[in-house]
Amino acid sequence: MFVLASVVGLLFICTGAVxxxxxxxxxxxxxxxKVSVQLWRIIGTLEILGGMGVIVGIAWEPLQIATYACLAALMVGALRYRVKAHDGLLWTGVDVATLAFVVVAAVLRLT
Incomplete structure (x- = not known):
């Protein structure tokens, strides 16, 4: 569980920092x-905070579960933008895979 949470956390910290x-x-x-500069910065900040929440949540399950839920919602929003932009299978697939990764991590944490 530690390794999975660390990977998810670092993934979102890195994408947010970028x-x-x-x-x-x-x-x-x-x-x-077609995302505004302000919204892009908010998304980056939320990704960094989410990644940190997942890592800190290793020690406190309620924080980690809540953070996984927020990151899943963020990825649903990302998918909305992908569909709106008519992005191909590659980039949409990356976001679907990231969403699935977050959901699997959350489910495993709950079991």
Whole structure:
């Protein structure tokens, strides 16, 4: 459980940091998805906080479960933008896989 939570946490910390730092690929994706600069920064911040919540939640189950739920909701929002932008199977699949990864981690934590 520790390894899975660490991977999920670090994944979201990294993706959030990429958004906040303004890595060129991230900015291209933001523009492609037609997300405002302000919303992109909010999403990046939420991803970092979510990643931290998952890692801190290793020691406190209620925090981790709540954080997994929030990250799942964030990924549903990401999928909405992918569908709206008519993105192909690759990028939509990455977001579906990330959502599935979060849900599996949450279910395993609950069992």
């Amino acid at each position: 958004k906040l730092v303004g890595v060129p690929f991230s900015l291209e994706m933001r523009d492609h998805l």
